[in-house]
Amino acid sequence: MELTLWTYEGPPHVGAMRIAASMEGLHYVLHAPQGDTYADLLFTMIERRDRRPPVTYTTFQARDLGGDTAELVTRSIQQAVDRFRPEALLVGESCTAELIQDQPGALAGGMGLGLPVVNLELPAYSKKENWGAAETLYQLCRTLLRERMPAPGSSKPAPDRWKSEGRRPRVNLLGPSLLGFRCRDDIKEIRGLLGEHGIDVNLVAPLGARPSDLLRLPVADANVCLYPEVAGPLCSWLERNFGTPVLRTVPIGVGATRRFLRELSALLGLEPPESNEADLRSRLPWYSRSVDSTYLTGKRVFIFADATHAIAAARIAADELGFTVVGLGTYSRELAREVRAAASDLGLEALITDDYLAVEKAMGDAAPELVLGTQMERHSAKRLGIPCAVISSPLHVQDVPARYAPQMGWEGANVIFDSWVHPLMMGLEEHLIGMFRHDFEFVEGHRSHLADGAPSRPGGMAEAAQAVAVASSPPPPLPSSSLQPSSLPLAEGALIWSVDGEAALRKIPFFVRGKVKTNTETFARDNALGEITEEVLYDAKAHYSK
């Protein structure tokens, strides 16, 4: 048992639903109790689809358990096939149905339906949504392509065979799905990028593909694994069995897009792209070099997301925006090794967990100035009063925007620059608030360019109005709680802050105050100092800036 309030991923059958709903002509019969239809809302509300997902639920009730639930399964399968006439059928169980062991996939296989049936075995008590999506896509392709597998030992097709065949090179874009982060626009962006470099897209899957389209997978010269969480196992299987090479560089960020184009060109035997293409095509390189971005240098950023977006974000933050990455982690256990490697390149230890409270704790301990995460981190960051941008699923409805908002390619880098810098206080305001602390409107933490103003600061305007009332007199001392951001609860054996120590701490700009406070307390503990005075604070500052 694990006490859980929020989960980063749904059960694996939701992953299977994502594959079914992303495709056309595919239907999913899900053996599930009454009530599991809640998952429809993920597609009709969050993705704002104009139709129900292609899922038939058996919706068994308590009274059905005394009867023949297997008969309910076969009846539901037959009705779904008769009504929807799909090209292929997925059959599987939800968590509760797994316990009653009706084996719906095996039952469907024996019904002589006259169409490909994929028996999904998704262990709901040990695996999660992304694994379920990856397994479903892989099993579906495996079932459909079984007859077309080359004989063992056949020679692998050369990725540059397009030259001798008198056509343009063509690739598959694999992994985009509903409820993935910005997949709709990423595909458009990458399709355009490839087209400009003379590369055709053979197939995008699962998003928008039909089962019959999947039969064309092996005719591509290479597979582009855009979302490893969903397409990783399929790409490896196609490589092993059909000899199709895989490009695993995910083009999120300017550097990654540049690398993606270079690697793909080399793989397909094309001319390498122009070396200055990034500067010509994306605004991020110039925007981050321009003087207004100087104040971004060294900003402390905490990143927690699915593995694909966490790794990409860490590279962009460190290499393209000049941030200091102070925390990196993922809930994608299947790709933990890759995230660990990315963290170790930054001198960090990766946080691999699906416990949002552990993430919130790590976030508080790292005292960042910006959080890049999922919806969960957005909530945690709000509680801790830290600016945040969402970079990965799980997502809410506002991250399926009406406007064009890719993350990949040159335009994706533009979108990323804007959305990551937006939650931060603007440079001039940050400078002025640091200099003049007693303004009645521009109080500490206030971000005037955001409608919501400051990240939570108790008292806000009311406190500022009081400050005006006592006009020329010095402002009243802040309650000591305001010196202790809620993110940084005092450790056991609490230290005492002297009045002059508190005053010195208050002079530190609010967005780094949490970090200074933590460092000073660590310094005091390490040196067995019970009270933190102004002198101790500055000694600690000198110690950590060595």
Ligand code: SF4
């Ligand atoms: S079967 Fe699984 S997904 Fe459905 S309600 Fe029960 S626990 Fe939730």
